Amino acid sequence: MRPGPSAFYVWIAVAWFPAYDLLRQPSWVGALGLAVFAAAYLAAIRMAFGEGPAWAPLVVLAAVTFALGMAYGGKWLYLCPLVSMACGVVVRGRAVPYALAGVTVVSMLVTLRSGGGEDAVAAVAWGTFVAGVVVHVTLKLFEAREELARAAVLRERERFSRDLHDLLGHTLSLVVVKAEAVRRLATRDADAAARQAGDIEQIGRRALAEVRSAVAGYRGRGLADELAAARLALEEAGVRAEVMLEEARLSPDADALLGWAVREGVTNVIRHARATGCAITLRDEGERVLLEIANDGAAQAFTRGNGLKGLAERGAAVEARAEDGRFVLTVAVPK
Template structure:
């Protein structure tokens, strides 16, 4: 991960150049106590800044205290250009301290510099001198604090953006895997069932086996088309297309479809979600239920559009016609019932066992994926068994 540049000790060490002004006075009027005091100020400032940026807060506070004592002592003793040391002390405070402690410290440092300036300045320009020193001292610490806070915020925002990018990638991977399951899960399970039928039919009826093999080829080609569409960013065929495919699938499965639709125009995202709900709901009816009737209702309400898919196949009623004839793949309606007409013995316990295994592999995953889609879109989703051997799926999308 690329990190944002952060200021370090070098970025603030150069402010020690402000000691040039009192040092210039020392060259003109040498004083060994002042030289020693100025050396203490320079060393304490540089060590304070370094300790603050190397994660040693206690040492930084101790050195800051030494710097403050030396600065005020020199300013009180000499005044004049030595007052340039007050902004140096304020900068060190902005580097080391944070929050309320910094505010109180800057207030104390500023007031102390004002008192010393008033005491040492004298003359008619005392007011201007006090104002200049106090303003320079206070703003130096504030600017340093704001600068460090700004860089810290930038770094935090950068890290947050990186984290959001990683989360978006993970979410997209989850979405794509969910899409592939919804597109191919039931289709592949049907191909397994039909392949088993081909294997069992070859010794008895080559023509019926060839028809089943043709179904597998057709299903495979359509599945490949769906995968390519998904890779290209396609998320679903929409409600109208899925409903048309669902009618064919239910008819092939021997389930009577009762469709009631209000005249509504859902938004593109809502239309896509309703299409997925039809696909998954009707696929579950065809693959897992023993239904004779499936009711699909689309109702337009004030704040939402409600899709309800119900069937009467919760309780066992014996094998469905689709199970006896292997004639449906769920929503896509690609089955051909005549292919096995007259071969009811091949709807045997072994073949139904294979179909049951395929169904158990996928059971629950499709509804879970649909629930995830609904949650992401802010829609309301419910699915479960009802009294009287019925099962209902409800998807309510906001208008």
């Protein structure tokens, strides 16, 4: 999940260091400044994750922080990285590097003005700049991840819609033709009309089973479950199944993608190949895993439907070829 404001609220604990100085040497000016600092920091973070303008509290935060650092120095300079963190949250776009560079330079000048030596200046500059960069890069990575997730969902919806179109387009057209035949024959030949109605019933049942299969595939299963289902489906279809697997450690994405490949490949063999045998082989090739589904039937088994296109869209390398009298589907997936 993308980090929310609470992930940045906790850093207000850094204010403990100057607060400890105030406990030893009380100062109402310092206490008031520290209170304004805390309020401005929390407001900037909250508004950055909300809908309000966060620039005003950010400017107040920077002004108060640098004024306190110049006046007191020492541990008060620990507050400078929080200004940079707030910039990393509030500022967007091309202004980010300029904002972080500006905060870092001012922090260095404040440290130097407050009596800090070269080591102190370097430490404050490093801490301030890195704090802002880490925050900004982290948020950008989460944004990119969310965008990729949305794109993946969109691609999956498109794939599912294509599969449903492939499944139902021809079937529904056939149902319409059969229904028209029933209407024409109903008053002239009751037996013929009944046969046509029986055909409609069989077509509907088959379409229902195919839709259920597509929906089950849309929910997704892992490689092991898909292999078990594929072996059973091949045996029920009268196709001799042979499965040879090498042990491979797979990521969840690779496991799901290989499961999808097994499902699509075996489904095409059963529907289109008219094969008597099907061999499924899995080999670990180091950085990738190679899945081969070979059948002794028709080559068209691996050229129909949109499922295999979806595999390529997901990042798998897909190839269908003839080899030694067999037709082989090869799917290579990064581990």
